[in-house]
Amino acid sequence: xxxxxxxxxxxLVLAYAAALICCAKEVGEAVVRSINVCIQTIIPSLFAFMxxxxxxxxxxxxxxxxxxxxxxARYIFRIPDKLFSVFLLSSAAGYPIGAKLLSDLxxxxxxxxxxxxxxxxxCYMGGPAFxxxxxxxxxxxxxxxxxxxxxxxxxxxxxxxxxxxxxRKNNAICQSCExxxxxxxxxxxxxxINSGGxxxxxxxxAIVFFSSxxxxxxxxxxxxxxxxxxxxxxxxxxxxxxxxLRSMLEISNISFIxxxxxxxxIVTALLSFGGLxxxxxxxxxxxxxxxxxxxxxxxxxxxxxxxxxxxxLIYAIDVNKIIQTDCNVQSSLRHNxxxxxxxxxxxxxLLLSKNFIVKSKKM
Numbered sequence: 132x133x134x135x136x137x138x139x140x141x142x143l144v145l146a147y148a149a150a151l152i153c154c155a156k157e158v159g160e161a162v163v164r165s166i167n168v169c170i171q172t173i174i175p176s177l178f179a180f181m182x183x184x185x186x187x188x189x190x191x192x193x194x195x196x197x198x199x200x201x202x203x204a205r206y207i208f209r210i211p212d213k214l215f216s217v218f219l220l221s222s223a224a225g226y227p228i229g230a231k232l233l234s235d236l237x238x239x240x241x242x243x244x245x246x247x248x249x250x251x252x253x254c255y256m257g258g259p260a261f262x263x264x265x266x267x268x269x270x271x272x273x274x275x276x277x278x279x280x281x282x283x284x285x286x287x288x289x290x291x292x293x294x295x296x297x298x299r300k301n302n303a304i305c306q307s308c309e310x311x312x313x314x315x316x317x318x319x320x321x322x323x324i325n326s327g328g329x330x331x332x333x334x335x336x337a338i339v340f341f342s343s344x345x346x347x348x349x350x351x352x353x354x355x356x357x358x359x360x361x362x363x364x365x366x367x368x369x370x371x372x373x374x375x376l377r378s379m380l381e382i383s384n385i386s387f388i389x390x391x392x393x394x395x396x397i398v399t400a401l402l403s404f405g406g407l408x409x410x411x412x413x414x415x416x417x418x419x420x421x422x423x424x425x426x427x428x429x430x431x432x433x434x435x436x437x438x439x440x441x442x443x444l445i446y447a448i449d450v451n452k453i454i455q456t457d458c459n460v461q462s463s464l465r466h467n468x469x470x471x472x473x474x475x476x477x478x479x480x481l482l483l484s485k486n487f488i489v490k491s492k493k494m
Contacts, residue, residue: 229254252429
């Protein structure tokens with residue numbers, strides 16, 4: 132069985148390598164587009180959060196942020212008080228931030244492996260800014276719809292946190308109860324910049340690689356065949372099925388789904404999952420530190436719960452009225468914004484400075 136699996140894996144790798152050659156033009160165009168996405172969207176939206184989140188951990192500020200939520204942490208989530216800030220930050224900042232925070236905490240000895248693996252199951256979310264931008268504005272032209280999606284996914288993650296907390300022992304809740312001293316050191320900030328840059332590089336590399344994979348699926352007709360099959364099975368249009376399948380691979384494709392309110396629960400479930408590309412980004416950030424079986428199971432449960440909560444909200448409120456009263460909302464970040472270039476310039480300067488310091492020490 133193992134030999135057969137190795138043979139199949141080797142054959143698939145060779146087939147993928149051959150496809151890269153045969154589809155060189157399409158792959159090249161897709162890679163260029165993904166690099167532009169990284170420069171214009173990913174780096175500006177995540178780099179600062181990566182750095183700040185790292186500094187929050189190294190300076191012990193995470194313990195201070197958690198103080199007002201001690202009762203919720205102990206009696207509802209059943210986790211150590213000081214870790215509740217990880218849930219809050221991961222819910223607001225973006226998909227890989229939760230994994231980054233938990234990885235840093237475990238690496239610095241601030242939490243145990245089991246707690247980190249369990250929290251990873253619900254410390255995963257796109258954040259309100261992403262939901263309002265991709266689904267809210269681009270799809271339904273409504274910020275309020277984006278916030279409705281955020282509420283549904285936040286509720287799903289909270290439900291998972293409560294379920295996981297039920298089986299935790301009381302002594303696990305009180306771990307690391309000793310006071311933590313908050314420190315502000317320049318070295319912590321520098322280390323956070325370096326660590327954030329390294330994590331962001333892994334995220335961008337995953338996005339670029341995945342773009343080549345999707346381009347091959349497009350060129351070979353595999354994606355088209357899957358969309359036709361899914362359309363016949365579900366009764367949805369071919370265009371929507373194609374957009375849904377693309378979104379399962381790379382979540383930014385969610386904006387190509389038709390703006391139908393009846394599809395809003397599906398959109399919410401897809402955003403709860405985040406797409407395979409984001410999953411790979413999380414794996415890259417974790418770097419093999421944690422087992423991810425709880426994480427994957429939680430994602431499936433979160434998709435189902437998000438779908439159900441969204442269905443309930445649609446029946447409870449008049450969503451069409453919300454869209455009508457929330458028209459003409461424009462995105463604050465235009466395509467010609469200098470912010471992406473500024474972030475790229477800052478990262479380049481930091482990289483050159485680091486190389487200069489290393490060379491100076493050698494001399």
